[in-house]
Structure formats: structure tokens, C-alpha cells
Amino acid sequence: xxxxxxxxxxxxxxxxxxxxxxxxxxxxxxxxxxxxxxxxxxxxxxxxxxxxxxxxxxxxxxxxxxxxxxxxxxxxxxxxxxxxxxxxxxxxxxxxxxxxxxxxxxxxxxxxxxxxxxxxxxxxxxxxxxxxxxxxxxxxxxxxxxxxxxxxxxxxxx
Amino acid sequence: xxxxxxxxxxxxxxxxxxxxxxxxxxxxxxxxxxxxxxxxxxxxxxxxxxxxxxxxxxxxxxxxxxxxxxxxxxxxxxxxxxxxxxxxxxxxxxxxxxxxxxxxxxxxxxxxxxxxxxxxxxxxxxxxxxxxxxxxxxxxxxxxxxxxxxxxxxxxxxxxxxxxxxxxxxxxxxxxxxxxxxxxxxxxxxxxxxxxxxxxxxxxxxxxxxxxxxxxxxxxxxxxxxxxxxxxxxxxxxxxxxxxxxxxxxxxxxxxxxxxxxxxxxxxxxxxxxxxxxxxxxxxxxxxxxxxxxxxxxxxxxxxxxxxxxxxxxxxxxxxxxxxxxxxxxxxxxxxxxxxxxxxxxxxxxxxxxxxxxxxxxxxxxxxxxxxxxxxxxxxxxxxxxxxxxxxxxxxxxxxxxxxxxxxxxxxxxxxxxxxx
Ligand code: SF4
Numbered sequence: 001x002x003x004x005x006x007x008x009x010x011x012x013x014x015x016x017x018x019x020x021x022x023x024x025x026x027x028x029x030x031x032x033x034x035x036x037x038x039x040x041x042x043x044x045x046x047x048x049x050x051x052x053x054x055x056x057x058x059x060x061x062x063x064x065x066x067x068x069x070x071x072x073x074x075x076x077x078x079x080x081x082x083x084x085x086x087x088x089x090x091x092x093x094x095x096x097x098x099x100x101x102x103x104x105x106x107x108x109x110x111x112x113x114x115x116x117x118x119x120x121x122x123x124x125x126x127x128x129x130x131x132x133x134x135x136x137x138x139x140x141x142x143x144x145x146x147x148x149x150x151x152x153x154x155x156x157x158x
Numbered sequence: 159x160x161x162x163x164x165x166x167x168x169x170x171x172x173x174x175x176x177x178x179x180x181x182x183x184x185x186x187x188x189x190x191x192x193x194x195x196x197x198x199x200x201x202x203x204x205x206x207x208x209x210x211x212x213x214x215x216x217x218x219x220x221x222x223x224x225x226x227x228x229x230x231x232x233x234x235x236x237x238x239x240x241x242x243x244x245x246x247x248x249x250x251x252x253x254x255x256x257x258x259x260x261x262x263x264x265x266x267x268x269x270x271x272x273x274x275x276x277x278x279x280x281x282x283x284x285x286x287x288x289x290x291x292x293x294x295x296x297x298x299x300x301x302x303x304x305x306x307x308x309x310x311x312x313x314x315x316x317x318x319x320x321x322x323x324x325x326x327x328x329x330x331x332x333x334x335x336x337x338x339x340x341x342x343x344x345x346x347x348x349x350x351x352x353x354x355x356x357x358x359x360x361x362x363x364x365x366x367x368x369x370x371x372x373x374x375x376x377x378x379x380x381x382x383x384x385x386x387x388x389x390x391x392x393x394x395x396x397x398x399x400x401x402x403x404x405x406x407x408x409x410x411x412x413x414x415x416x417x418x419x420x421x422x423x424x425x426x427x428x429x430x431x432x433x434x435x436x437x438x439x440x441x442x443x444x445x446x447x448x449x450x451x452x453x454x455x456x457x458x459x460x461x462x463x464x465x466x467x468x469x470x471x472x473x474x475x476x477x478x479x480x481x482x483x484x485x486x487x488x489x490x491x492x493x494x495x496x497x498x499x500x501x502x503x504x505x506x507x508x509x510x511x512x513x514x515x516x517x518x519x520x521x522x523x524x525x526x527x528x529x530x531x532x533x534x535x536x537x538x539x540x541x542x543x544x545x546x547x548x549x550x551x552x553x554x555x556x557x558x559x560x561x562x563x564x565x566x567x568x569x570x571x572x573x574x575x576x577x578x579x
Contacts, residue, residue, distance in 0.1 A: 027578075054565075063242070063578060067184030067187075091241065092242070093241070093243050094243070095307065095565055096243070096307050096365075096366075097283055101363070105364050118243065
């Protein structure tokens with residue numbers, strides 16, 4: 001089921017200076033992770049990704065995902081140690097029409113003589129807060145065996 | 159609304175059964191194939207959201223090369239687009255033939271079958287040049303037609319094979335274009351300048367087009383067979399080419415089977431990048447029956463040979479032949495069984511693929527103006543196996559089909575699958 005992204009995450013996704021990595025898988029299940037600037041959120045809360053190369057591995061994997069109900073992951077890291085992972089499902093790709101043409105013009109204005117293959121629409125399914133101190137606290141709470149004993153030892157008296 | 163159905167498909171696998179049977183073939187491409195096979199009917203609700211200023215709507219005054227399945231010229235949406243970018247080229251079909259409905263579901267356009275929601279769809283969009291005229295006053299939409307990402311020009315809507323009643327038996331070109339062909343006798347041909355001006359306008363819309371396709375009926379006039387046809391295409395391609403900074407531009411010619419000299423002229427004198435010449439049916443005996451004009455004037459083996467020779471000129475991955483999928487099962491002389499038809503077609507396609515010629519198919523849709531107007535096309539299962547088989551041949555022989563794929567054409571279930579190559 002699609003979920004709503006928090007406003008903090010939306011701000012991060014829409015910040016061009018923030019690194020985002022898009023992970024897809026190929027037919028054999030081999031992962032492919034690429035850093036992308038062209039990932040952002042649309043007004044309806046879904047994620048848009050601009051694919052510049054029709055023949056790229058990412059594009060092939062996205063086509064496979066929309067055809068065979070596959071999912072993708074997007075990792076986002078913010079300037080204040082924010083770390084999020086979004087799991088999502090590609091549900092549409094615009095290869096023509098007003099949304100495509102708007103981005104075609106914009107992307108060429110900002111990057112020069114590049115192509116635009118499609119505007120992928122990804123529906124967010126799950127957000128994981130990957131911030132390490134948050135994740136550690138969560139693990140300590142829910143999986144209390146998953147820790148080394150020395151971490152629990154009394155601090156030696158000096 | 160109740161109608162007496164002429165075809166119920168009860169003895170065939172359903173869409174959902176075929177989708178379950180072929181988990182390696184995308185459901186969306188199977189849907190497209192079945193919609194092309196069975197046709198569509200637009201409900202009044204669906205037609206109420208057509209906006210002629212935005213959407214591409216057929217102009218009854220302008221003949222498409224081939225007619226619709228209901229034989230009626232109405233201002234209906236040109237075709238449909240699925241959410242993965244797959245086009246469905248499909249025409250309005252009589253209700254008694256049991257087509258899919260295009261209706262509104264939750265306020266959105268959707269394909270519906272027997273009350274079941276299948277998929278959301280969109281209408282194609284009209285390019286800006288459709289509202290413009292050339293400097294000589296010709297509406298540009300009469301010169302080039304548009305698909306979601308492709309421009310098409312019909313060089314001639316008259317096929318000379320029909321003159322001796324030797325047109326291909328599945329084809330309705332001359333019957334569909336009677337009026338246009340009559341008009342062309344009295345009006346001058348479209349001038350290269352009009353062609354060039356239209357392309358110039360089309361290119362002003364950034365991101366709108368990725369390829370240009372030229373086609374038309376076979377022209378037997380000229381000093382040598384097809385010489386006149388070649389001359390006309392060269393003239394058109396040169397007019398188009400004036401607008402490009404590069405000598406070559408993404409383009410496809412679908413024409414008669416030209417000889418080596420003609421092909422070399424086309425390649426050297428124009429910006430053409432790919433060559434397609436349709437064998438229509440990959441079996442010599444069926445070809446002789448179904449395409450008597452092609453058989454008499456060129457012959458099956460020579461047609462094949464010319465395709466193979468053209469690979470030396472245009473290169474591997476730039477030559478194709480088109481077939482009309484399912485017509486090899488036409489009655490009374492077609493294959494009796496789908497298994498046999500498929501085996502024979504794929505064997506022959508492989509003999510071409512080995513030599514660098516790729517095969518693409520269109521779903522046969524019996525049209526009122528054709529000899530085969532009262533026949534049925536093949537089962538969905540057959541078309542899915544045909545698409546998969548042709549795709550596998552491309553994978554096996556390392557053939558791309560970028561000039562005729564989901565984006566630069568959109569009419570072939572098999573080349574829709576090439577998005578993964
Ligand atoms: S060659 Fe055959 S299919 Fe092509 S236009 Fe002529 S009759 Fe029709």
C-alpha cells in the first residue's frame with residue numbers, strides 16, 4: 001500500500017544538493033545502485049525519477065519492475081546526519097505528454113545536450129529511518145540479545 | 159446495451175489465463191496484444207472526455223493508410239497509451255465482435271471487459287503542428303501524422319498491386335483510400351517544400367518526436383521495377399533531411415523490396431537509417447496465395463534475398479521485415495494448427511535473423527475492405543508465443559530493433575519486449 005512521505009523527507013528529496021542513490025535489480029537478482037540527482041517528489045506525494053538513458057541498466061531494471069511488479073529502493077542522506085531508505089514501486093513512466101516535455105526542456109536547460117528517456121513515477125511503500133543512533137536504539141529495544149556484553153559492563157572504577 | 163455476439167472467445171484461453179501461463183511476458187504487453195486482437199469500442203462516457211484541442215482525434219476527411227475495423231470514418235481518438243509507455247494502436251470495432259470497452263472508471267479512462275476493470279489508459283496527444291498550414295496552404299496534419307513519439311508520412315495511398323487484383327488479401331488500402339486516390343488524380347502531389355516546412359514545425363516541439371517513418375503502397379512505375387517508388391522516397395527524405403544538422407536522422411522506410419542499386423541510392427542520397435520491407439507471411443506457399451502481387455513481381459525467395467542484401471548497406475540492427483501475425487492461419491489455404499503455423503514462422507524468421515534481418519509482426523485485424531474481411535484472427539495464446547519467439551530470436555542473434563520499438567513505432571507486441579535488450 002502506498003504511504004505518504006514526511007515533510008522532512010520531501011524537503012530532502014527535493015534538495016538538489018542532497019545525494020540520493022537508486023537501487024534496482026536485474027533479471028538475475030543482481031543489484032545495481034547509482035547516485036542520482038534527478039529524484040524528487042511530485043505534488044501528489046509520489047516520487048519522480050528522470051531517466052536520461054533509454055539503454056541504461058537502471059532503465060532496463062525499472063522496465064522490468066513495472067512489468068513484473070518489482071520494487072526499488074532509494075537511499076537519501078541529509079546534511080544533518082539524516083539517513084532514510086524508501087522502498088517503492090514504479091507504477092508509471094511518462095515517455096511523452098506534458099510532464100515528459102516539461103522535464104525534457106528543463107533537464108536540457110540545466111544539463112546541456114542530454115536526452116530524457118522517461119519520467120518514472122515511483123509509489124512509496126515504506127520508509128526506513130536509517131540514522132544509526134535511531135536504528136541502534138530501536139535494535140537495543142526490540143532485539144536485546146543483539147549486543148556484545150562489554151557494552152553492558154560496569155564502567156571500571158578509576 | 160445488448161448485442162448478439164458473433165465471436166465469444168469461449169473456446170480460447172482468457173486474458174487472465176494467458177497472463178498466468180506466461181509469467182515471463184509482461185501483463186501490460188499481453189493486454190495490448192489482446193486489445194489489438196479484439197478491438198475496442200468507446201463508450202459515450204469515454205468520448206465525453208475527448209478534447210479535440212488536446213487529444214489526437216482521427217479526422218474523417220483524412221484517410222489513414224488502412225481502415226478501421228468497423229469501416230466507419232468517425233472523429234474518434236486515434237489510439238491509446240498504457241502506463242508503462244506502451245502504445246495500443248487499435249481501431250473502433252463493431253460491438254458484435256466482442257471488443258474491449260474504453261470507458262470511465264473512477265473518472266479515469268480505462269479498458270473494461272465484461273464489467274471487469276483491466277487497466278487505465280490515456281488518449282494520445284495532438285502535436286502543435288496539427289493546427290498549422292504550410293506556406294502553400296496545405297494543413298500540415300494532411301502531410302504527417304503523429305504517434306506519441308513518431309512522425310509518419312504516407313507516400314502513396316494507392317498500391318499498384320491492386321490494379322491487377324493482386325493486392326494482399328488482408329489489406330484494404332485501395333478500398334479505404336478511394337476518395338483520396340481520386341482526389342490525388344486531380345490535385346498535385348505534396349511538394350517537398352510542404353514536407354520540409356511540416357518537419358520544421360514538428361521539430362519546434364522539444365521532446366515530442368524520436369523518429370520518422372515513411373511508407374505507402376507499392377509503386378510499380380518507372381524504368382525498372384519500383385524505380386519511381388525509390389525516386390519519390392528519395393525526394394521526401396531529402397526534404398525531411400533539410401531540417402537536420404546531421405546527415406543521418408532516426409528514420410524508417412517501410413517499402414517494396416528494392417534491388418541493391420536502389421537501396422544504395424536510398425542510403426547514400428538520403429538521411430535514412432533503417433530499411434523495412436514486409437514479407438507479410440513467412441512461408442512461400444502461403445505468401446504466393448496471400449500476396450499475389452508481391453509473388454508475381456518479385457517472388458518470395460528474391461524478396462528475402464533483397465532483405466538480406468540490404469543488411470550490407472544499412473547494417474545489422476537496421477533491417478526488418480514485417481509480417482501480419484495470424485494471417486498464415488487464414489482459411490482455406492492457411493495452416494490448420496497454430497502450433498504448426500508458429501513453428502514454421504519462427505523457423506523462417508530464424509533463417510532471416512541469422513543473416514541480420516529481424517522480423518516484427520502486427521496483429522492481423524480483418525478489415526471490411528479486405529478480401530479476408532469475414533475471417534477471424536488467431537488466439538491470444540498464439541500471439542503471445544509469436545511475440546516471445548521473435549523476441550527470443552533477437553536476443554539469440556544480438557539484433558536490436560530500435561527503429562521500430564515501443565517508442566519509435568508502438569504497433570508490435572514483439573518489439574515492445576525489446577525494451578529489455
Ligand atoms: S503491398 Fe500488400 S499490404 Fe502493402 S499496400 Fe500493397 S496490397 Fe497492401
